[in-house]
Amino acid sequence: MSDTSPLTLGHFHGGIHMPDHKAESTTQPVAAVKIPPRLILPLQQHIGAPAKAVVSVGDHVLKGQLIAAASGRVSAPIHAPTSGIIAEISDHLVPHSSGLSARCIIIDTDGKDEWAELPPPIDDFASADNAVLIERIRESGIVGLGGATFPSSIKMEARNNSIDTLIINAAECEPYITCDDMLMREQAEHIVSGIHIVQHILGVKRCLIGVEDNKPEAIKSMSAAVAAASLQNTSVVTIPTLYPSGGERQLTLLLTGKEVPSHGIPANIGIVCQNVGTVYAIADAVLKGRPLISRIVTLTGEGVAQPQNLYSLIGTSAGGLVSQAGGYTDKAHQLICGGPMMGFSLRTDEIPVTKGVNCLLVASTADCPPPEPATACIRCGKCAEACPAQLLPQQLYWHSRSRNFDKAQDYHLFDCIECGCCSHVCPSHIQLVHYYRFAKTQIWSKEKEKSKADHARQRHEARVARLERIAAERKARMRKKKAALKSKKSGDESAKKAAIASAVKRAAAKKAAAKTATDTKG
């Protein structure tokens, strides 16, 4: 059942309209990128614990081979995107707002693109065990490709059939980004297979695919694919273009009218949300046995010669992708990883594309004007009108600014999705989101310090208790020894007497024996 006419759509508070700039990068089909000479694969490309390298320098690896294993439940493995030799396992710049380096596996590619032996395809997934399918998703290193990079297998785990709705997030609400749009235009059938697999695992009653109405071609091809696959209770829902409708909470509210609780996840209200790129990767993993080693990345902005989408291997450098897209133009001013609203600036293009990078925006000063100097807050309240999470950005700002973090949390700082609507509408050009990020990371770091201190206290107390116990035991032992010595002394006399008596007895017996001997002789 496919249906493009909206059900009664919900509504979320605030949000902003802005030019979407999506046409620039959707003029050509997605092009595959040539294999670059070097691939840089950070061990941490997901939320959770970094993966652990299982190869060493000099090893020859094949395409799809496991090179770093997951280290814990919330973690994801990493696979070689092509064949080559491990050149280094060292620190390298990674796409992160800090601009810092982290541990990476660096592969010198050999250009042969030789596949390793892959796990067998599970064609008949409908009769496969859920555990087998979830394990396949886990071992394929699939994480949320919408940008959150949360390991997908965890979302699939059984929750006693409490999930009734699957939401496929294909809203792609941030300006400039078109990778999901292009994926839907070109690979709708495979996406629908992925949706089918996820539906089967979760056992959901209905599935809603949310697409913004500025992607008519994607809506058409998705609707056709859903109809062709005759998926039950699955519908493509067209939603109005309004940033940030692709936020998980906003989309859930739009499509189902239900609100995800504060500090909660959609699963709390019976919903699982997956990005459209993620379900595509799931289809690849289950139906082809292929791990997540590539993704579509949007190259766009006035600073790049031919804006387009590229099918890129994970680990390709940003600079390499830009040169595939015709190189920089004279207008190139800023390189942004992600979109203009939620992305962050990169200072160099020698940074690799990771699983969570959906867009590289080479912005001109027209695309992203340099921020104007901030002036004092005039308490106009525009930020509160724009906030899609119904927070009070002004209050959050005051409290974050004065480092009053408890107060900021009272105003639900952690419900902020950092969409940037408040900063965008602020007439005083205050970098509001920057203050919230500052406050959030400060709170996390304080919490970490506190748990470290608690841990140290426990260990110290355990040590003190142990030393006391050892001292007490030693004392007890000494006391026992002393007591034993004393009792020996008092018992000495009688023991001596007994010994003498027994010696006398022995001597007498000997004598008697000798006597009888001489007697018989005589």
Next chain:
Amino acid sequence: MIIAIVTIAALATLFGLLLGYAAVRFHVEGDPIADQIDKLLPQTQCGQCGHPGCRPYAEAIANGEDDINRCAPGGEATIIALADLLGRDPVPMDEDIGEKLPSVALIIEKECIGCTLCIQACPVDAILGAAKQMHTVIESECTGCELCLAPCPVECIVMIPIREGIGNWVWPYPDNDHRDLSLSREAL
């Protein structure tokens, strides 16, 4: 007159008994203020404040025997937290002590002679080893207290400052003069 005396005496006895009962019934073990102070201290057990550990320092503060500005690993943040808790004004860090960067101990393993002195000094059992065997520091458990440095007869322990990585990075405080976000020109 006698009625008044008897009434007052009876009341006094009654309240005395009540108070006595309450003192037994609602008895609090330990010193709750010292507990609260102890919770704010970083638990490195380093002794730089002049007390043999965090708990004794917390007790000294609670009894008014020592000031709140003597915790080097805690730094300014701890002083402010303590001032907040105790309703005092924050004071600058004690000059004799000074603030310290967080760091962990590292044993230069080829120089270690296996004397076990550092193991005995470590307040949180973060050093692993046995007599005449090489020792090593369990990095995740080390609080950076430096108590193992002094006992080492061959000076093979060094303090390594904890590096800033993407795991412990925090967003800088926003300032008005915006950071330069442009792509460095040589990259173009």
